[in-house]
Amino acid sequence: MPRPRQALLSRERIVTTALALIDADGLAALSTRRLAAALGVQGPSLYNHFATKDEILDAVADSVTATVDVSAFGRYDWCEALRRWAVSYRAALAAHPNIVPYLAQGPGRRPAALAMADAVYGGLVRAGWPPARATHIGAALRYYVAGSALGSFARGFVEDPALYAAHPHLSQAHRLAGHQRSVDEGAFVLGLDALLHGLAAEYERTVAGLEPATARE
Amino acid sequence: MPRPRQALLSRERIVTTALALIDADGLAALSTRRLAAALGVQGPSLYNHFATKDEILDAVADSVTATVDVSAFGRYDWCEALRRWAVSYRAALAAHPNIVPYLAQGPGRRPAALAMADAVYGGLVRAGWPPARATHIGAALRYYVAGSALGSFARGFVEDPALYAAHPHLSQAHRLAGHQRSVDEGAFVLGLDALLHGLAAEYERTVAGLEPATARE
DNA sequence: ACCTGAACACCGTTCAAGT
DNA sequence: ACCTGAACACCGTTCAAGT
Numbered sequence: 402m403p404r405p406r407q408a409l410l411s412r413e414r415i416v417t418t419a420l421a422l423i424d425a426d427g428l429a430a431l432s433t434r435r436l437a438a439a440l441g442v443q444g445p446s447l448y449n450h451f452a453t454k455d456e457i458l459d460a461v462a463d464s465v466t467a468t469v470d471v472s473a474f475g476r477y478d479w480c481e482a483l484r485r486w487a488v489s490y491r492a493a494l495a496a497h498p499n500i501v502p503y504l505a506q507g508p509g510r511r512p513a514a515l516a517m518a519d520a521v522y523g524g525l526v527r528a529g530w531p532p533a534r535a536t537h538i539g540a541a542l543r544y545y546v547a548g549s550a551l552g553s554f555a556r557g558f559v560e561d562p563a564l565y566a567a568h569p570h571l572s573q574a575h576r577l578a579g580h581q582r583s584v585d586e587g588a589f590v591l592g593l594d595a596l597l598h599g600l601a602a603e604y605e606r607t608v609a610g611l612e613p614a615t616a617r618e
Numbered sequence: 619m620p621r622p623r624q625a626l627l628s629r630e631r632i633v634t635t636a637l638a639l640i641d642a643d644g645l646a647a648l649s650t651r652r653l654a655a656a657l658g659v660q661g662p663s664l665y666n667h668f669a670t671k672d673e674i675l676d677a678v679a680d681s682v683t684a685t686v687d688v689s690a691f692g693r694y695d696w697c698e699a700l701r702r703w704a705v706s707y708r709a710a711l712a713a714h715p716n717i718v719p720y721l722a723q724g725p726g727r728r729p730a731a732l733a734m735a736d737a738v739y740g741g742l743v744r745a746g747w748p749p750a751r752a753t754h755i756g757a758a759l760r761y762y763v764a765g766s767a768l769g770s771f772a773r774g775f776v777e778d779p780a781l782y783a784a785h786p787h788l789s790q791a792h793r794l795a796g797h798q799r800s801v802d803e804g805a806f807v808l809g810l811d812a813l814l815h816g817l818a819a820e821y822e823r824t825v826a827g828l829e830p831a832t833a834r835e
Numbered sequence: 836a837c838c839t840g841a842a843c844a845c846c847g848t849t850c851a852a853g854t
Numbered sequence: 855a856c857c858t859g860a861a862c863a864c865c866g867t868t869c870a871a872g873t
Contacts, residue, residue, distance in 0.1 A: 408836080408837060408838090409837080409838075410837080410838090432864080432865060432866080433865080433866060433867085434864085434865075434866090442838070442839090443838070443839055443840080444839095444865095444866085444867090445838080445839070445840085445867075445868080445869090446837075446838050446839075448866095448867070448868085449836080449837050449838070450837090453866080453867085454866065454867090502719040502722075502768075505719075505765070505768050505769055506768070506769040506774060507769050507770070507771070507773060507774015507775065508774050508775060509774065509776060510776055510781060515781070515782070515784075515785055515788065516785065518775075518785075518788060518791070519785035519786065519787045519788050522787045522788065523786065523787035526787065532790075533804075534808075536794070536801060536805070537801070537804050537805040537808045537809070538805075538808065538809075539771075540771035540772075540801065540802070540805035540809075541762075541766075541805045541806070541808055541809025541812070542809075543765065543771060544762055544765035544766040544768075544771070544805070544806070544809060545758075545761055545762045545765055545809065546765070547765040547768060548722070548760065548761035548762055548763070548764040548765025548766070548768065549758075549761040549765070551719075551722050551723070551761075551764060551765065551768065552722055552723035552724050553724070554724065554756075554757035554760060554761070555757075556724060557723060557724015557725050557726060558724065558725060558735075559726060559727055564727060564732070565732070567732075568732055568733065568735075568736035569736065569740065570736045570739045570740035570743065571732065571735060571736050571739065573749075574735070577753070584753060584754070584757065585757070587750075587754050588753070588754040588755075588757035588758045588761070589758070589761070591751075591754045591755065591758055591820075592754070592755075592757075592758025592759075592761060592762065592813060594816060594820075595758070595812075595813050595814075595815075595816025595817045595819075595820060596809060596812050596813045596816060597812075597816070598812075598815065598816035598819055598820075599811065599812025599813060599814070599815035599816040600812045602812075602815055603808075603811075603812060603815075625855080625856060625857090626856080626857075627856080627857090649845080649846060649847080650846080650847060650848085651845085651846075651847090659857070659858090660857070660858055660859080661846095661847085661848090661858095662848075662849080662850090662857080662858070662859085663856075663857050663858075665847095665848070665849085666855080666856050666857070667856090670847080670848080671847065671848090
C-alpha cells in the first residue's frame, strides 16, 4: 500500500489519551514516548500533530475547561450565577486534579479558558459591577476554585499519627485522609458561601444604591 | 591534604541556591546538574545531603512556609488573626511564585507547614469554632491563598490584543499584564474581605449565640 | 501527508573509587 | 565523611528517510 488509508493519529485522540494517562499516573509521568506507546506509535509521530509537548498539555487543559458550564450567567442573578459557575468549575477540575497545576497558571491562549473568562466578566458587568470590580471578582473566584482543586487539602496530610505528635491541635489530622472527599467538599461550600455572602454585602453598599438601574450601557 | 577541612556543601546552602534558581528560571529549569554547577560541585554530590530531588524541593518549600507569620492568632480575635495570617501567607508565596505549584499540594511531612496548620486550627478552635468547622475554614483560606499565588491572574492573559477580538467583554484584557501587581493585589484583598465578612456572619449565626463563652475546654 | 529510526543534548539516580 | 567519573534508563525534540 502506498499510503495508509487514514492517519493513525488525530489531535483529538492524542488529547483524550493524554488526559487518561495524566488522570491515571500524574502529570510528571506523562512523557511523549509513553503517550505515543499508548497510542500505538513512536514518540516523534506526535510532532506531526502538535509542535511541542506543552501544546498537547494546553489542549488537554482546554478540553477540561470546555466542560465548565457558564450558562447560569444568562439565567440567574449575578450572585447565583457565580455560585453555579464556581460549582461547575470546581467539579470539572476536581475530576482531573493532576492537570490543575498546569491549567491554573492562567488562560494563556486557550479558547475555552478565554470564553469562560469572557462569560464571567460579561455577566458581572451586565449586572452593574464596575469593570475593575468585575475583574477582581472573577480573579478572586478563580483563585478560590483553582486552589480548591489544586491538591486536596485533606489528602495533603499524611496518614501517619506519629507525625502529628508534636502539634497539639493536629492529633486527629491523620484521619483527614480517610474523609478526603467530604472535608474538601464541605470546606469548598463553606468558603464559597462566605465569599458570595461578602460580595453580596459589598454589592448592596457600593453598586445597588449608587447607580440607577440603567447606568450601564 | 587527606580530607577537605570542611564540607563544600550543606543542606542550607543547597536549599538557598535552589530557591534562587527556581525564582530566576522557574521550577522546570531546576535540574540536579544545574543546581550542582551553581554550587561548584558535580551532580551526584547532592545525594550526600538529600536522598532525592523531591526532598530538596520539600526543604525549599518549607523554607518559604517558615517565613509566614502566624503570631496574630495569639493577639487578635479569630477574624483579624485570619486576615493577618492570610496576608502574610500570600506575601510569602507571592515572593516565590515558581515554587507554589509544588508547595500547594499540601503540607505533607514539612515541619513549617505542619506548624502553620496547627497554629491556624488551634486559633480557630480556641475562638469557639467547632473542630470540623475550623478544619473547613483553614482549608478554605488555604485554597484561596494558594490559588491567588499560583500564577498571577493578570499575567495569565497574553499581551496580544488580537487574541481577544472574538470575545466581546475581553477587549481590554491585553492591558491586564501591565497592571499585574495591582490587579492581583486588589482582587486578593477584595476576595479576602468578602470571605471574612461571610465567615463573621456565619460565626454570629452559629457559634456566638448558641454556646456560652466557656463552652470550649 | 504522516510515520519511523537514529541521533542530540539533556534528565534523576546509583555506585565503585578516591581522599 | 564527602566528592567524583562513569554508567543506567530515561527525557523532549530534530531530521533525513521511507511510503
